Amino acid sequence: MPIKSIRNYLQILGTIGNVPENTEREKVGHGFLIYTGALMGLGGLLWGTLSFFSGLVWQSLIPYGYTLITIVNFSYLYYSKKFELVRIIQMAISVLLPFLFQISLGGFIPSGAVIIWSILSILVGFTFQNRITTLRWFIFYLALIVAGGVIDSNIFLAGSVDTYGLSILFFTLNLCVTSTIIFIMFFYFAANAENLKTQLETLAHTDPLTNISNRRHIFEIMESEFNRVKRNGGTFAVMMLDIDHFKKINDNFGHATGDQVIKSFSLCLTRNIRKIDSVGRYGGEEFIIFLPDSSLEQAHTSAQRINSHCRELQIATSDNACTFTVSIGISVFASRDNCIDEIIARADSALYQAKEHGRDQVRTSPAV
Ligand SMILES: Nc1nc2c(ncn2[C@@H]2O[C@H](COP(=O)(O)OP(=O)(O)OP(=O)(O)O)[C@@H](O)[C@H]2O)c(=O)[nH]1
Structure with missing residues (x-):
């Protein structure tokens, strides 16, 4: 292949x-998961083949199964674009992988499953972005620890009850309590991250002088x-509203x-618009108001009210x-419009007309 x-x-x-709606950060995150998943899938294929030709026939089914799930998962993603579900499946099978690796090699250290799951799950905790994810993962994690303890003591290590001088039951319970404390910490980290994100979003959307939407945000709304x-x-x-002779002021x-x-x-603008309207600072002394469900006449009445209130300030x-x-x-809005810029451009040229005809007035641009 070339x-x-x-x-x-x-x-x-x-x-x-x-x-197309994904942000650049999300696209990088998706790409990262796909490439790491694909690499691990390829690794599973090699590892399965090695096991198979080494005579470990049934053990080779574990890595082959991993590769198969990865292929099915990514094909589902290709057609459905439902990234969240695919991410959860891929993370879950990756967390299980070291444990399966131990089984396929045919050996197990005391409390191996518990140790592997606890380390991996806590590492995953560092990627938490919000409280709901933290809580879900914690429930999944506790279930894994308990399952690990049961598997260790009943299946693989029947009769062997010692891990670093502790019984497996005591070890598992101890781990549950410790990790509960760690996850409470993660929960507060996630809450802080959420608050920080909200604050950053507000800052990115707000004009610092007036505390209303900035140009980018009002444009997104429109x-x-x-x-x-x-x-x-x-x-x-x-x-579109512009203060007259602002340079002279x-x-x-x-x-x-x-x-x-x-x-x-x-x-004055925020006090004279309806709750459903949006106002933003478009630049310097220029502002823009978006009025949903409004005709030219309704908007004209509203503009005249603003115009006379400003005169009194x-x-x-x-x-x-x-x-x-x-x-x-x-x-x-006119049904022929292809993008919001066309409507803004018409409002702008109506504003230009208002300036040309002596300022301190309202001009309308009929729909084309
Ligand atoms: N104080 C202050 N001035 C600003 C701000 N942003 C822009 N300006 C000033 O606003 C002035 C706008 O001037 P022009 O674009 O000539 O408009 P104008 O004087 O209002 O004239 P017309 O629009 O034709 O009525 C410029 O001098 C800018 O420096 C701001 O945040 N604060």
């Missing part, structure tokens, strides 16, 4: 669990609503007052109060 096609196959292998309306039907309006009153104006404007400065006005452009 090198190029081997490379092609390897690239396909690393991407079989991926769907894009997913656009896709929903495009598929299920319905309508929405988009409002900065020049006359200073940057700090300019920031205060932006904050008051943002507060007074920002205290060291000399006299600073006032400002805003220009607003509105557009609505």
Whole structure:
């Protein structure tokens, strides 16, 4: 087989669990599992063949079985794209592997199963991302430890009851108690990781000056609503708002007052929209409001309300109060639109019209 096609196959292998919605981090995680699983599957094939030709015929079924499960698991992933289930199966068979390896070699040390499972399971604990996974894994882990103790004492080591001077029953119970303490620790680590993740997500979505959505987040909201309306039907309006002559405010009153104006404007917007509407800072002194289930007329009424409320706002400065006005452009969804950018562009050109015609006013762009 030429090198190029081997490379092609390897690239396909690393991407079989991926769907377009996956983040880069998830894609790397999927690829890692597929390659490590594939390597272990290949190892199982070699190990099974070696065992078979060494005369250990039934023992070779264990590594062959491992390879077979891996192939079936990855084929299922290829067709279903259900990564979570495949990950759990692959992890479970990997945890069982060293134990099966011992059986296939025909020998067992006292409490071997308990020791192997306890070490592997605790190592897996370091990958926990949330409390639910930790709890599930802990239940699975305790079951493995108990099963390990039973297997050790009843099947493989009947009569042999000594592990480092302890009876296998005592050893197993001891391990259960110790690991419960370790898993409580993991549980709190996972809770912290969850909190940190939420905090990071909030930071990544929020504009630091106004505490409302930043450009990226409002765009994500609008894009997913656009896709929903495009598929299920319905309508929405988009409002672009820009503070008039903001540069003059900065020049006359200073940057700090300019920031205060932006904050008051943002507060005015959040107070004058419905709960289902979303507002975001699109850039500098430019804001955007997404209004689900709204016609051009409804959005126009809402924009005029915002426009007159902003006119009344007074920002205290060291000399006299600073006032400002805003220009607003509105557009609505049209069934011909192919992406949210087209609707934003229409709202933007309506805003441009408002600026051109003297500012402090609302302009609409009819659906095309
Ligand atoms: N204080 C402050 N100023 C900002 C911020 N972001 C952008 N600006 C300033 O906002 C000003 C925007 O100026 P222009 O784009 O010329 O717009 P404008 O003066 O509002 O004029 P029109 O939009 O045509 O009415 C620029 O001077 C930016 O430096 C901010 O976060 N805080």
